[in-house]
Amino acid sequence: MRPERDEKRKERGPWLRMLAWLPGILLLGAVVTVVSHRGEGQRFAHLLRHAQPAWLLAGAFLQALTYLCAGGVWHRVLARAGTPCKLRSLMPLAVARLFVDQVVPTGGLGGRVLVVRSFRRHGVRGPVAIAAILVDLLTLYGAFALVVLVSLGILWLARDLNRVILSLAGLFSVLAGGIPLTVLWLSRRTRRPPRWARRIPRLESMLREIGRAPNGLVRDPMVLLQGAALQFMVFLLDGATLWAMLRAVGNAAPLTAAFATFALAQALATVALIPGGIGSFEAASVALLRLFGIPVEAGLTATLLLRGFTYWLPMLPGFVLSRREIHHIARHEPETHAVEMPVEPTSG
DSSP states (O other): OHHHHHHHHHHHHHHHHHHHHHHHHHHHHHHHHHHIIIIIHHHHHHHHHTOOHHHHHHHHHHHHHHHHHHHHHHHHHHHHTTOOOOGGGGHHHHHHHHHHHHHSOSTTHHHHHHHHHHHHHTTOOHHHHHHHHHHHHHHHHHHHHHHHHHHHHHHHHTTOOOHHHHHHHHHHHHHHHHHHHHHHHHHTOOSSOOHHHHTSTTHHHHHHHHTTSOHHHHTOHHHHHHHHHHHHHHHHHHHHHHHHHHHHTTOOOOHHHHHHHHHHHHHHHHHHTOGGGTTHHHHHHHHHHHHTTOOHHHHHHHHHHHHIIIIITTHHHHHHHHHHHHHHHHHHHHHHOOOOOSSOTTOO
16 A cells, blocks of 8 residues: 555655645736736836846856855865865755755755765765755854844834834744754654654654764854855845846845845745745845835846846756756665655756
């Protein structure tokens, strides 16, 4: 009976993943429709067609730096563990990881498991590979929480702080603190994982692998500080990209406004758990930019341009790189006994 159940689960998987995209697509369509019905559709199309190429190139450069910073977090952990690795070789893996995380909302765990398997394929010891993604996870949410606090401060100074935004920040704080704390708690139960974990395919073995990560490396203050600084830089670069897109459509908005908008919109998208934050990110970004006095059509145009760089353009290379990495891992798997992937990045 169990093989039949697993077969049915595999058949339903792609359809369920496709349905998960539906709310975000509908919400994004609603945002664009509202702009059109307000009589601003022509202005929106004009801004999109006449975006300044120099600022678009600046946005592309800023986004390239985000992958360098993302790879830098792993690089610092591997270097601390005595496993040197060239930083430029980690950038393609960062793109592949992004694709997995964007397609399936797993709190960033799916893409990080891919990273572990890739590291082990390249000869990195299992405990060190696990430590690299744990540091990545902990520093990401630590930096994210700090970014949200800074953004709330910016909104408070602009006198645009309201209960909705505070509620959003509170909900995100629970998530931001809950994910790393849950991972650390589960990692302590390596000898006897919870019963519910045994019912989820491959989760029990993954928890045992997490428990093998050296505590001294995961809790190293210098490693965590460097990782958090690099993660914070990623948020700064993403906020700067939104600022560049606003400049591209002829709106000289303050950099602080763009930074706060991106951070809080990303927090909403994270809480919404819609794949890639489609729709929820765009709606929040336009609304927050409006609080800073940015016209709706300019805010939507800049947001869509930003999403082109952060989400849509990396999709094709991310798909190719992730499939290639999974193919190489599958050939190397019998020798490494790597952690199983909890998600398959094939629905995108």
